[in-house]
Amino acid sequence: MELAPIILFVYNRLAHTKQTIEALQNNELATNSVLYIYSDNARNAEDKESVTELRAYLKTLSGFKKINIIERKTNWGLANNIIDGVTSIVNKYGKIIVLEDDVVTSKGFLKFMNNGLRLYEEEKTISQINGYVYPFNKSLNEDVIYLRILACWGWATWKDRWADYEHDVSKAIDFLDSKEKINAFNILGHADYYKQLIDNKDKLIYTWAVRWYASWFMKGQLAVFPSKSLVLNIGDDDSGVHSKASNNVFRNTTVDEVPIKDNYTIAESQVAKQGIDDFYKQRVAVPKKEKKSFISKVLKSILFRYLPETRVLFDKDVNWKLLKNTTYNFKLATTAKVNGPYYIVDTTIGDYSYVSPNSHIDKTEIGKFCSIGPNLISGWGIHPTHGISTHPMFYSNMKQNGQTFSTVTKIEERKAIKIGNDVFIGANVTIMDGITIGDGAVIGAGSIVSKDIPPYAIAVGTPIKVIRYRFEQDVIAKLLDIKWWEKGISEFKEVEEMFFNVEEYINKTN
Numbered sequence: 001m002e003l004a005p006i007i008l009f010v011y012n013r014l015a016h017t018k019q020t021i022e023a024l025q026n027n028e029l030a031t032n033s034v035l036y037i038y039s040d041n042a043r044n045a046e047d048k049e050s051v052t053e054l055r056a057y058l059k060t061l062s063g064f065k066k067i068n069i070i071e072r073k074t075n076w077g078l079a080n081n082i083i084d085g086v087t088s089i090v091n092k093y094g095k096i097i098v099l100e101d102d103v104v105t106s107k108g109f110l111k112f113m114n115n116g117l118r119l120y121e122e123e124k125t126i127s128q129i130n131g132y133v134y135p136f137n138k139s140l141n142e143d144v145i146y147l148r149i150l151a152c153w154g155w156a157t158w159k160d161r162w163a164d165y166e167h168d169v170s171k172a173i174d175f176l177d178s179k180e181k182i183n184a185f186n187i188l189g190h191a192d193y194y195k196q197l198i199d200n201k202d203k204l205i206y207t208w209a210v211r212w213y214a215s216w217f218m219k220g221q222l223a224v225f226p227s228k229s230l231v232l233n234i235g236d237d238d239s240g241v242h243s244k245a246s247n248n249v250f251r252n253t254t255v256d257e258v259p260i261k262d263n264y265t266i267a268e269s270q271v272a273k274q275g276i277d278d279f280y281k282q283r284v285a286v287p288k289k290e291k292k293s294f295i296s297k298v299l300k301s302i303l304f305r306y307l308p309e310t311r312v313l314f315d316k317d318v319n320w321k322l323l324k325n326t327t328y329n330f331k332l333a334t335t336a337k338v339n340g341p342y343y344i345v346d347t348t349i350g351d352y353s354y355v356s357p358n359s360h361i362d363k364t365e366i367g368k369f370c371s372i373g374p375n376l377i378s379g380w381g382i383h384p385t386h387g388i389s390t391h392p393m394f395y396s397n398m399k400q401n402g403q404t405f406s407t408v409t410k411i412e413e414r415k416a417i418k419i420g421n422d423v424f425i426g427a428n429v430t431i432m433d434g435i436t437i438g439d440g441a442v443i444g445a446g447s448i449v450s451k452d453i454p455p456y457a458i459a460v461g462t463p464i465k466v467i468r469y470r471f472e473q474d475v476i477a478k479l480l481d482i483k484w485w486e487k488g489i490s491e492f493k494e495v496e497e498m499f500f501n502v503e504e505y506i507n508k509t510n
Contacts, residue, residue, distance in 0.1 A: 003114050004156060005034045005093050006064075009082055010101040012042070012050035014057060016234055017101045024099070025063040029110040035064040038085040043075040043329060043416075044348040044365050074416060075363065077329070077346060079208040080398070083167070084409055087397055090159045091407055095121075097156040102235030105131060105154060108257030109230045113156045115260045116224050121158060125266060127216035128157040128223045131230040135252045136275030143259050145269040146222040148184070149276060150193050150213035154231040155223075165215050168402035169200045172214035185217060188277035191284075203343070204326055222268055226258035249283050333368075350421065351485075363414050363433075367421035368485040373445065378431040379417050420455065421485040439480060440470060455480055471502065478506045 006024070010017050024030060039055055042048040058069050072081065082098070090096040097113045099105070109131050116129035126146075131154030133145075166172065176182050176194060183189035196210040216223075229252040325340040331348040332338060338355040347361050350368035355361070355376065362379035366372075383390045392400045395410040415434030419425075423437055426445030437443065437453045444460030453459045456476045457466045469476065479502075484495055498505040 001114065001118055003029060003033050003110075004095040004097050004117050005036060005089055006097045006099065006110070007036045007038065007085055007089050008099045008101065009038050009040070009078065009085060010054060010058070011040045011078070012047050012054055013101055013235075014050065014054045017054060018057070019104050019234060020099065020101050021061065023104045023106075024110075026107050027105060027110040028107060029114065030064055032065050033110060034066045034068070036068045036070065036085070036089055038070045038081055039072060040077070040081050041072045041075045043077070043346050043363070044331065046331070046348065074412060074414070075346065077206070079206050080409075082208050083165070083397065086162060087165075087407055090157065090162050094159045095156065096158075096162075097154075099154055100152075100235070102233055103132075103154045104232045104234055106230045106254050106256050108255075109154060112226060112230055112258055112260060113154075117156050117158065119260055119262065119264075120224060123266065124160075125221055126224055127161050127219075127221040128155050130155050130223055130225045132233070133225045133227065133229045133252065133272075134250070134276045134279055136272060136279050138271050138275035140227050140269070140272060142269070143227055143261070144264065145225045145227055145272045146266055147225055147268060147273055147276070148217055148222055149187055149225075149273070150191070150209060151223060151225065152209040152212075153233045161216065161221075164219060165212055166218070166402075167211055167397075167399035167404075169197045169211060169214070171402060172197055172211075172218060173201060175214075175218050185214070187273060187280060190277050190281040192280075202326075205328060206345070222266065225272075226255075227272075228253070228255040228258055230254060230258060356427070364417040364419060364431075366419045367423065367439070369421055370419060370423045370425070372423075372425045373427035373429065375428045376425060376431070377429070378419075379414065379433050380430075382411065382413055382415065382433050384411050421483075439485075440476070442470065475502060475506065478510065482506065482509050484509070 008020070037058055039051070039058060042051040055071060061067055070085070076084065086096060086098060095117050097110070113129055113131060120126040120129065130151040132151055134149070176185055182194050186193050193210055193213065196205070196207065197214060199205045200207060200210065232251060232254050326343045328345045329347070330344045333349060333351045333353070335351045336349045336353045338344065338349065338359070339357045341357065342355065342359045342361070344359065344361045346363045347366065349355070349366045350370070352368055353366055353370035353372070355372045356374040358374050359372070359376040360378070360380075361376065364378045383392070384395060387395065392398065393404045393406065395406055396413060397404055397406050397409050398413070417431055417433065418436045419431075420437055420439035420441065422440045423443070425443045426447070428446045429443050429449065430447075431437070431449040435449050435452060437449065438455030438457065440456035441453045442458040443449060443453065443464075444458070446462070447460050447464045448462045449459070449464050451464065453464070454466065456470045456479070458468050458470060459466045471479070484491065494505065494508070498508070
């Protein structure tokens with residue numbers, strides 16, 4: 001039997017990664033398996049050291065037939081990294097086993113996955129093989145069970161199944177057009193999978209697993225599960241991107257091996273399904289709000305009578321999320337401030353910086369003491385202009401409009417933006433992907449920043465151009481050497497006292 005390649009996605013959690021790899025090395029089929037490791041790059045300066053340390057560890061590994069390490073040159077983010085990596089490897093080999101850096105496998109995991117891939121390859125009603133199964137208090141006689149339930153902690157699939165991956169969540173939402181369908185998608189009504197779809201559509205989160213689950217759910221497929229878990233997820237310590245602290249509620253007792261028999265009958269296990277739904281209902285699901293009382297309806301009626309303009313507050317067709325703050329992978333210094341509403345993703349903002357309302361900031365590193373005006377757009381993606389078309393259907397597998405002709409992403413669609421320290425950005429500024437704005441720079445209102453801006457330059461216009469510098473070059477060099485923004489509170493007092501006496505401050509500091 002030709003073994004499936006293993007693909008492992010890692011970022012900067014060295015301790016988790018070590019446990020995952022050491023457990024994988026203990027699998028009896030490890031030495032005959034090809035391992036691909038996709039190492040994502042740092043999303044900000046704070047993570048660079050831990051990413052570098054982890055990559056150094058990866059280069060010491062052995063214990064597999066072959067190890068291929070793919071070091072991302074930019075930060076892809078977990079979802080994009082997985083979608084692109086799985087697509088590339090499964091298209092090459094026809095099948096794949098997928099792990100993340102917090103999935104610790106039992107010694108029989110690879111055997112179970114490879115046997116499942118062999119046995120169910122021609123069973124087109126089966127979407128994937130899983131190593132994890134949810135905790136549930138039901139007795140089963142079977143070693144293998146079949147379920148329509150989301151699972152992403154140690155899984156395997158085939159090229160033809162993955163080809164049905166649908167990135168556009170709106171198609172799944174349109175498919176789930178009744179309460180009965182939504183309840184089925186949510187196991188028996190108590191999981192939060194449908195909410196994950198809505199949150200992805202509203203850009204409150206950006207995840208891949210629920211999109212993959214929805215893709216094969218719409219086709220009426222099932223997934224294979226072991227009756228006892230062969231993996232343990234150790235990422236429920238708030239250290240991961242999507243695996244938040246959960247008091248270990250999803251941790252299940254593991255076993256070393258689970259057999260797969262050649263004789264089988266594919267039918268969804270209603271006993272296991274009920275047990276897992278009960279698990280979600282009793283230990284995971286957030287209690288639903290009680291129905292509004294008659295008194296509340298009366299009060300609302302009185303409110304509408306005397307203040308009819310308040311009806312809009314209860315209008316279900318109004319998308320209030322557009323007026324809410326949205327963040328994801330966002331680190332804000334305790335002394336910094338962001339005024340809502342805002343959309344901020346994969347971004348860090350340094351000490352004492354502030355951002356005015358209505359900002360859209362993506363994949364950006366903002367330094368200290370920055371002053372940013374309203375309506376900033378920082379990062380929106382890249383479209384190539386040197387191809388036959390500029391449309392992403394031909395160069396991206398992200399399915400921006402719901403479909404694509406490309407099985408791989410052919411360009412770097414997002415590039416990190418860096419805004420230095422003590423930068424002033426006026427109102428209504430757009431910063432293109434991959435731009436660096438130097439320390440002390442000033443960006444005029446309404447500018448489109450399409451090229452790098454040197455330190456202490458004053459730049460304006462569309463296209464942007466440097467009109468002058470704040471100081472002479474020798475003064476700029478001294479200020480860059482002093483790096484006053486890195487100093488402490490007492491030194492900041494000196495900046496306040498000598499605010500307009502730049503030369504005096506430089507002479508005193510030097």
